[in-house]
Amino acid sequence: MAVYTQVSAEDLGEFLTRFDVGELVSFKGIAEGVENSNYLVETTQSRFILTLYEKRVAADDLPFFMALLDHLAERGQPVPPAIPDRTGREIHELCGRPACLIKFLSGVSVSHPTPAQARAAGQAMARMHRALADFEPARENTMGVDHWRPLFERCGKSLNDIVPGLYDDLGFALDDTVSAWSADGLDSCVIHADLFPDNVLMLGDRVTGVIDFYFACTDLRIYDLAVALTAWSFDATGHRFDKAVADALTTGYEGQFPLNGHERSQLLTCAVGSCIRFTLSRAWDWLNTPADAMVTRKDPLAFWRRAKVYDPALARLTTCA
Amino acid sequence: MAVYTQVSAEDLGEFLTRFDVGELVSFKGIAEGVENSNYLVETTQSRFILTLYEKRVAADDLPFFMALLDHLAERGQPVPPAIPDRTGREIHELCGRPACLIKFLSGVSVSHPTPAQARAAGQAMARMHRALADFEPARENTMGVDHWRPLFERCGKSLNDIVPGLYDDLGFALDDTVSAWSADGLDSCVIHADLFPDNVLMLGDRVTGVIDFYFACTDLRIYDLAVALTAWSFDATGHRFDKAVADALTTGYEGQFPLNGHERSQLLTCAVGSCIRFTLSRAWDWLNTPADAMVTRKDPLAFWRRAKVYDPALARLTTCA
Numbered sequence: 001m002a003v004y005t006q007v008s009a010e011d012l013g014e015f016l017t018r019f020d021v022g023e024l025v026s027f028k029g030i031a032e033g034v035e036n037s038n039y040l041v042e043t044t045q046s047r048f049i050l051t052l053y054e055k056r057v058a059a060d061d062l063p064f065f066m067a068l069l070d071h072l073a074e075r076g077q078p079v080p081p082a083i084p085d086r087t088g089r090e091i092h093e094l095c096g097r098p099a100c101l102i103k104f105l106s107g108v109s110v111s112h113p114t115p116a117q118a119r120a121a122g123q124a125m126a127r128m129h130r131a132l133a134d135f136e137p138a139r140e141n142t143m144g145v146d147h148w149r150p151l152f153e154r155c156g157k158s159l160n161d162i163v164p165g166l167y168d169d170l171g172f173a174l175d176d177t178v179s180a181w182s183a184d185g186l187d188s189c190v191i192h193a194d195l196f197p198d199n200v201l202m203l204g205d206r207v208t209g210v211i212d213f214y215f216a217c218t219d220l221r222i223y224d225l226a227v228a229l230t231a232w233s234f235d236a237t238g239h240r241f242d243k244a245v246a247d248a249l250t251t252g253y254e255g256q257f258p259l260n261g262h263e264r265s266q267l268l269t270c271a272v273g274s275c276i277r278f279t280l281s282r283a284w285d286w287l288n289t290p291a292d293a294m295v296t297r298k299d300p301l302a303f304w305r306r307a308k309v310y311d312p313a314l315a316r317l318t319t320c321a
Numbered sequence: 322m323a324v325y326t327q328v329s330a331e332d333l334g335e336f337l338t339r340f341d342v343g344e345l346v347s348f349k350g351i352a353e354g355v356e357n358s359n360y361l362v363e364t365t366q367s368r369f370i371l372t373l374y375e376k377r378v379a380a381d382d383l384p385f386f387m388a389l390l391d392h393l394a395e396r397g398q399p400v401p402p403a404i405p406d407r408t409g410r411e412i413h414e415l416c417g418r419p420a421c422l423i424k425f426l427s428g429v430s431v432s433h434p435t436p437a438q439a440r441a442a443g444q445a446m447a448r449m450h451r452a453l454a455d456f457e458p459a460r461e462n463t464m465g466v467d468h469w470r471p472l473f474e475r476c477g478k479s480l481n482d483i484v485p486g487l488y489d490d491l492g493f494a495l496d497d498t499v500s501a502w503s504a505d506g507l508d509s510c511v512i513h514a515d516l517f518p519d520n521v522l523m524l525g526d527r528v529t530g531v532i533d534f535y536f537a538c539t540d541l542r543i544y545d546l547a548v549a550l551t552a553w554s555f556d557a558t559g560h561r562f563d564k565a566v567a568d569a570l571t572t573g574y575e576g577q578f579p580l581n582g583h584e585r586s587q588l589l590t591c592a593v594g595s596c597i598r599f600t601l602s603r604a605w606d607w608l609n610t611p612a613d614a615m616v617t618r619k620d621p622l623a624f625w626r627r628a629k630v631y632d633p634a635l636a637r638l639t640t641c642a
Binding site for chain 1: 324329330331333334345346347348349350351352353361363427428429430431432433522524
């Protein structure tokens with residue numbers, strides 16, 4: 001959420017001469033994305049997002065992400081592909097960082113989604129999953145179910161510094177969820193894996209863009225839906241569940257790409273799993289970010305509280321309040 | 322250089338209904354300005370900058386700044402005035418902060434100005450000074466010559482933590498400059514007082530915008546020119562003076578609004594004064610920002626080194642290296 005690498009007007013003007021995009025008119029560093037530096041760039045022809053990839057996105061993964069965006073864009077999905085330069089190249093280097101010039105999409109990210117907006121997001125996700133049926137590249141979900149226990153152990157007893165008892169309680173939920181988890185008979189494809197409202201651009205109730213694919217990976221399509229349910233259907237603290245939003249998201253999805261009975265029965269396990277995944281990643285960041293650093297630490301318990309709503313059995317745990 | 326106050330799409334959409342500017346299409350938090358939160362906002366009609374004023378800009382000063390921008394814009398100067406709402410009001414409140422919707426200007430801030438660009442900046446400054454001859458409101462320069470000694474004393478002996486000996490050496494230069502300073506026979510007007518290359522938008526060698534007037538105040542016009550000379554004519558470390566850029570800036574200014582002989586003779590004192598002013602404000606920020614805070618502390622010595630270039634007498638001081 002910051003600009004880590006400063007690009008000068010002179011360097012950017014020179015960089016743009018590789019492309020057939022006109023001349024630089026304006027650029028502003030924007031506070032967006034995970035740990036990349038982003039600029040909104042205007043030329044005499046159009047507008048673009050310039051992304052410089054900082055350490056969190058592995059340069060080796062960029063060809064996968066760019067192929068994914070190209071595949072989706074070619075099939076009419078509202079995603080922002082990279083702009084090729086005059087030689088067809090999409091991945092460049094600028095100021096010592098891998099860099100892509102990316103299509104600009106209109107729309108805003110809503111903070112308090114309505115059911116109609118959630119339905120549109122569910123539909124957009126289902127259409128993407130359909131469009132990816134013939135996408136061959138794969139990428140491991142490095143934040144997937146097999147990675148939760150190692151991350152949990154790396155956090156260790158320090159979890160109790162967030163709230164006393166969290167290590168035991170989260171360990172219990174983790175055991176429970178991992179043993180209930182099975183991919184048998186469930187569709188996999190490349191999924192977004194981080195479809196929070198932040199990553200969906202909308203105009204009114206219409207999806208105009210799906211962005212920030214840097215967690216995209218091969219996993220269960222119901223896990224993608226579960227992440228979105230967890231992200232869209234609660235207030236920011238994770239206390240209050242909005243059933244109308246959750247229902248709209250699911251029916252929106254199923255209207256475009258129905259789930260089978262087995263998938264429906266496994267959706268709850270995936271939903272609790274998504275709570276564990278975000279609790280763990282936020283807990284790790286929380287424990288490894290100095291309290292006085294000028295970045296906002298996101299509350300890990302906001303996702304732990306969601307788990308209780310999904311699974312009343314977890315409500316008995318004292319830390320899940 | 323960050324977004325301190327997060328504005329939701331819902332709040333912004335509602336805010337824009339006060340204005341006759343169309344509907345929200347896109348907005349991005351931008352990393353710009355001193356200590357304000359800024360968004361680049363696109364509507365169905367046009368683009369704007371939305372500024373939310375954080376603590377550093379006093380709300381009481383906003384009517385002065387907005388009157389200044391209106392005055393300059395009405396006289397054809399390339400400045401970004403605030404957009405009035407349907408009732409004519411320019412200064413609003415949003416998310417608990419004073420807020421203005423401001424005209425968007427094209428152009429980029431250059432990092433390595435050429436003489437032609439410096440000439441254009443000097444011309445733009447002179448035209449602004451001319452256009453302000455009939456602007457009546459006044460505002461004290463709270464970073465002006467009378468404020469340097471109190472700020473120096475507040476920094477105190479801690480200055481020696483930046484470089485040993487800085488307290489004595491800077492005190493000497495301060496005495497020298499303040500005693501040589503005289504406003505007698507020198508033109509005053511409202512000046513920008515912070516016309517760094519950052520605050521000038523250009524397309525090629527043409528000035529398309531002068532921005533960030535939040536230090537604007539009533540002071541000597543040669544002091545405004547002196548600040549610009551100090552900001553434009555050195556490399557970032559303050560070691561290397563670019564005479565061609567300095568000459569172009571001055572001749573650009575004088576071509577539009579000549580200085581008299583007395584003003585020319587006092588320009589050097591003002592230039593050293595501007596070095597002291599920025600050394601002091603940067604030193605204060607340096608001494609009051611934790612070293613591990615995630616904001617970039619600007620090197621105070623970059624301006625102290627410039628003083629030596631202006632006044633070879635200061636080169637004898639050991640800290641001025």
